[in-house]
Amino acid sequence: MPNSLLETRENRLGALLKDWRARLDPVALGFSAARRRTPGLRREEVAGRAAISPTWYTWLEQGRGGAPSADVLDRIAHALMLTDAERERVFLLGLGRPPEALYRADRTVTPRLQRVLDALDPSPALIRTATWDVVAWNRAATVILTDYAAVPADQRNILRLIFLNPRARAAQADWQSVARTVVAAFRLDAIRAGADGAIAPLVEDLRRLSPEFAAMWQEADTPGHEPGDGTKQITHPVLGPVTLEHSTFAVDGRQDLAMIVYNPTDATVRDRLAAIIAEKMPDPAA
Structure with missing residues (x-):
């Protein structure tokens, strides 16, 4: 023994x-x-x-x-x-302990993981990296959040959308609160994944382009934790005011990736979202 x-x-x-x-x-x-x-x-x-x-x-x-x-x-x-x-x-x-964070700038999402996202329709879901680049999404996310396929790949970043995209900003019911939470969670995510060095160019670019981001980034009282679950309100051009519950999940074997799943709290909104997906959205595999 x-x-x-x-x-x-x-x-x-x-x-x-x-x-x-x-x-x-x-x-x-x-x-x-x-x-x-x-x-x-x-x-x-x-x-x-x-x-x-x-x-x-x-x-x-x-x-x-x-x-x-x-x-x-x-x-x-x-x-x-x-x-x-x-x-x-x-x-x-x-x-008897995990290794220190080893960040790898790998944007690859397996077909199996994409199928998981697709199976979640009509719940919007996406995959983001530790630097908050959106690298995969389902059709519901395209309808209710952003048409990521229409955004250049190097601009599919949640912070860029929140601070620099007028449509994404206008959709937030409380932009100031959302922006502060995003900045705090983004900073913590990067540190956890060992990507604090990798985010430097993005941070510098955002500080130059958005005085509001620059101020929030410097604030000493920026919250120091990331809520894994929460609720957000958006204003959709077709569906009107929408309340979404959201949860963040780790991707097994990929500490640089996270899956975010949103659920409309109103069953009627969920049904209408499902109808839009069925009628207007092309099959992403086509």
């Missing part, structure tokens, strides 16, 4: 490391396929890719040698080509 919780973690970690190296193709990574008794990479090959001692890596798989450092775990995760979710699991098993 293991002597400690740490040893238990290391043994579980070792089993996962062995499984993950077994799935890699040696030839694709520049290694010879000759004289291999088992699939995948050898321990010494993983160690070489991670720039660590082969003996140390062997001990790690065997649950020996003590706790690894965060740097070693990060290099092993890179060597094994792990996903963000797998990298997090390595840290949880090896150190």
